[in-house]
Amino acid sequence: MSGKKAAKAATGKGGSKERLTFHLMLLPGMIMLLIFVFIPLVGSLMAFQDYIPAKGLFGSKWVGWENFEIIFSFPDSVQVFWNTLIIAFAKLVFNTIIPVFFSILLNELGGRFFKRTFQTIVYLPHFLSWVVLATVVSNMFSLDGPINAFLGLFGVEPIQFLADNNWFRTVIVSTDVWKEFGYNSVIYLAALLSIDPGLYEAGSIDGASRFKQIMHITIPSLMPTIVLMVALNLGNILNAGFDQIFNLYNPIVYETGDIIDTYVYRIGMVEGQYSIGAAVGLFKSVISFALILGANKMAKVTTGSGIF
Amino acid sequence: MIQKKSFGAYTAKVLIWMIVILMTLSCLLPLINMIAISLSGSSAVAANQVGLLPVDFTLTTYNKLLKDSQFWASFWISVQRVVLGTLINMFFVITMAYPLSKSKFRFPAREVYIKFVIFAMLFSGGIIPLYMVVSGLKLTDTIWALVLPGAVPVFNVILMINFFKSVPESLDEAARIDGASPLTILVKIYLPVSLPALATVALFSIVGHWNDYFSGLLYMNKASLYPLQTYIQQLTVDITQVTDAEQLKQLSQMSNRAFNATKIVVSTIPLLVIYPFLQKYFVSGIVIGAVKE
Numbered sequence: 156m157s158g159k160k161a162a163k164a165a166t167g168k169g170g171s172k173e174r175l176t177f178h179l180m181l182l183p184g185m186i187m188l189l190i191f192v193f194i195p196l197v198g199s200l201m202a203f204q205d206y207i208p209a210k211g212l213f214g215s216k217w218v219g220w221e222n223f224e225i226i227f228s229f230p231d232s233v234q235v236f237w238n239t240l241i242i243a244f245a246k247l248v249f250n251t252i253i254p255v256f257f258s259i260l261l262n263e264l265g266g267r268f269f270k271r272t273f274q275t276i277v278y279l280p281h282f283l284s285w286v287v288l289a290t291v292v293s294n295m296f297s298l299d300g301p302i303n304a305f306l307g308l309f310g311v312e313p314i315q316f317l318a319d320n321n322w323f324r325t326v327i328v329s330t331d332v333w334k335e336f337g338y339n340s341v342i343y344l345a346a347l348l349s350i351d352p353g354l355y356e357a358g359s360i361d362g363a364s365r366f367k368q369i370m371h372i373t374i375p376s377l378m379p380t381i382v383l384m385v386a387l388n389l390g391n392i393l394n395a396g397f398d399q400i401f402n403l404y405n406p407i408v409y410e411t412g413d414i415i416d417t418y419v420y421r422i423g424m425v426e427g428q429y430s431i432g433a434a435v436g437l438f439k440s441v442i443s444f445a446l447i448l449g450a451n452k453m454a455k456v457t458t459g460s461g462i463f
Numbered sequence: 464m465i466q467k468k469s470f471g472a473y474t475a476k477v478l479i480w481m482i483v484i485l486m487t488l489s490c491l492l493p494l495i496n497m498i499a500i501s502l503s504g505s506s507a508v509a510a511n512q513v514g515l516l517p518v519d520f521t522l523t524t525y526n527k528l529l530k531d532s533q534f535w536a537s538f539w540i541s542v543q544r545v546v547l548g549t550l551i552n553m554f555f556v557i558t559m560a561y562p563l564s565k566s567k568f569r570f571p572a573r574e575v576y577i578k579f580v581i582f583a584m585l586f587s588g589g590i591i592p593l594y595m596v597v598s599g600l601k602l603t604d605t606i607w608a609l610v611l612p613g614a615v616p617v618f619n620v621i622l623m624i625n626f627f628k629s630v631p632e633s634l635d636e637a638a639r640i641d642g643a644s645p646l647t648i649l650v651k652i653y654l655p656v657s658l659p660a661l662a663t664v665a666l667f668s669i670v671g672h673w674n675d676y677f678s679g680l681l682y683m684n685k686a687s688l689y690p691l692q693t694y695i696q697q698l699t700v701d702i703t704q705v706t707d708a709e710q711l712k713q714l715s716q717m718s719n720r721a722f723n724a725t726k727i728v729v730s731t732i733p734l735l736v737i738y739p740f741l742q743k744y745f746v747s748g749i750v751i752g753a754v755k756e
Contacts, residue, residue: 176645177562177570184559184615185579191596191612192583198592208595257486260479273487275742280490282734282741284674286696287727291493293699294500294720299511301496333489341746365472398677402696423591424681436589444586 202434222434232418232435238324239414242395245328247388251381253332254339259373261340262347263365274344277337289402292330293317323408331399346380347373379457386454390447393439415439501525501724508721524725534726536687537694540606544690545672548610552668553661555615556623561649563620564627584617590681597682608682609690610672619664626660627653663744666737673733691730698723 197212202222204215226232257277264270280288296302296316303313316322350373358368397416404412415435423432495515500508504519512518528534563580567573587593593612602608630653638648654661679693686697734741 173645174570174572177565178572180558180562180645181576184555184620185576187555187611187614188579188583188617190600191593191614192587195588195592195596196586197588198595199588201592201595257483260483263476263479264483273483276487277490278742278745279494279738282670282674282738283731284676284692286674286676286692286699287731290695290699290723290727291497294496295493297511301514336486337490345746365475402699419589419591424594429591429595433589433591436591440587440589447585 199433199437199440201430202437204430206430206433208429218430222430223438225431226434226438231413234410235413235415235418238411239393239395242324242327242400242412242414243392245324246331246396247385247392249328249332250335250339250388251385253336255343255377255381257336258340258343258347259369259377262344262373263369274337277340279337280334281338283334285398285402288330288334289399292326292403296326317403318405318407320408320411323404323412327396327400327403327412330403331396342384343377343380346377350376382457383454386450386457388450389453390443390450392446393443497724498728500721501728503721505719505721508724524722525729527722528725528729533687534691534694534729537689537691538730540688541673541691544606544609545669547606548613548672549665549668551610551614552616552619553665556619556664557649557654557661559615559620560623560627561645561653564624580617580620583615584621594681603682604684604688609675609678612678613671616664616668616671619667623657623660623664626657630656659744662740666741666744669737670734670741695723695726695730698726 201212201215203217203219204212205218205221206212206215261270261273264273294300298313298315302316303311307313314322316326354372354376355368358372363371393415395414395416397414397420400412400414401417401420404417416439419432419436419439422428422435492515496513499515499517500513501524502517502520502522503513504521505523507513507518559580562570563573563577565573597603597608597612602611634652634656635648638652643651674692676690676692676696679688679690680696683689683693686694689697
């Protein structure tokens with residue numbers, strides 16, 4: 156008996172008893188996913204209905220693609236779609252450039268103590284919620300706040316940043332970069348540490364200045380990591396940051412700041428048009444899903460590793 | 464020639480230090496300003512005179528906060544959900560990641576389960592159908608609405624699968640030859656060597672639960688049941704309702720900024736307490752995450 160077990164262990168094959176244990180261990184988690192992920196998925200069929208809560212999913216009238224036709228005929232929803240893409244794309248660009256820039260600069264500094272201190276501080280905003288940071292941000296950008304005071308030194312008239320369609324997206328993108336650049340730089344700092352020091356030695360023997368070494372050694376070495384991160388984040392291009400915008404926007408800036416997720420919330424949960432809201436949500440989910448699969452494939456092709 | 468080069472290098476060095484310090488300060492100063500506002504007299508705050516140090520130092524708002532029963536009720540709800548939610552999250556992370564970390568030879572059904580899990584991570588039905596399910600199960604207005612919909616933190620499960628995979632197979636084999644059951648092996652071998660990874664995942668859960676305001680907003684119909692972040696979100700929500708710039712200006716002058724700042728500062732203290740641990744573990748968490756499935 157024990158000989159058999161040993162043989163099984165040695166070949167790496169599990170017994171049926173072991174497999175049964177594994178199935179049982181997975182059961183509770185699978186039930187939770189079934190209830191809170193897969194049943195809502197079925198529920199999103201309400202996007203094809205004129206859903207009335209009292210009648211439920213099985214009693215409500217099926218209307219085919221009507222809700223989607225309604226959505227695409229709203230000028231609002233087209234605007235919302237563009238806002239989402241513009242904000243998410245700008246975030247993708249700057250959430251890559253700034254962390255790469257910061258990690259290269261930080262890597263140039265000598266002195267472990269200072270480096271660690273700087274890192275400790277710049278990681279902090281990542282762990283604070285947008286509820287808290289929205290207050291901090293609206294304080295910073297208020298009419299008589301520090302940013303307007305600073306601009307005032309150069310004779311700029313005070314700007315209502317959070318109530319001005321010319322500025323709202325800029326504030327959203329820059330404060331998101333501000334919150335996340337420290338956290339996003341972690342992965343690049345790790346990549347910088349893995350660059351072969353021999354490359355730099357060879358560079359300095361050849362007389363390359365520090366700047367030239369950064370341009371010709373550091374940045375090319377970081378490229379695979381950058382490409383991987385961008386590819387993976389491309390899948391998120393329809394996520395422009397609900398929590399941030401929800402806590403900072405107001406009707407004045409809906410024109411430039413309203414995104415798919417905030418729109419779904421307002422249409423569906425606040426106005427109670429469940430089917431329309433669910434249709435927008437479903438539309439987003441399907442496109443995101445396709446994008447993530449595509450991005451993962453792209454990451455696998457270009458760098459050999461994806462997220463799944 | 465040499466001197467010129469070293470002068471250039473010196474300037475570059477100074478410039479780099481300056482940029483890094485500026486970027487670092489940009490993360491710190493707005494938060495210090497918040498603390499200073501919370502400790503300042505209300506007229507100084509209204510006149511926007513507070514910079515990095517309190518003006519007319521006072522603890523009035525802190526005293527007021529101590530007596531604010533709604534704040535502490537919400538604080539308590541948040542503490543409960545962090546504890547309950549994190550325990551539930553950890554249960555599912557461990558029970559799911561362990562079997563799924565086994566090879567398909569040992570556990571052929573793994574391939575089906577893992578597809579199911581990845582699909583659950585990538586595709587969501589959206590908030591409206593989820594809300595229908597939660598209210599259909601009569602979970603609204605209970606703490607379960609805050610912890611059950613996110614009970615299986617799929618991303619963390621995958622993180623943990625990757626970590627369990629890195630545990631040497633030989634440890635597992637030796638135990639199995641000795642006749643240990645899968646559960647014994649999990650508890651006696653896998654969990655002890657995975658403590659850093661488990662700590663990482665637990666910290667992610669704690670921060671996630673503490674910071675979440677949205678499920679409170681969605682599932683709680685009574686303000687008295689709001690967790691802390693939802694309660695704070697509702698204080699500042701005025702600003703998202705305004706329809707013209709003049710109103711926004713008035714609101715920011717009228718609202719009790721010092722008191723709100725105090726609430727924000729106090730709500731952040733628990734995070735600052737665990738921050739040293741967070742910082743220690745989350746870097747390793749990212750590195751584990753980088754070992755791809």
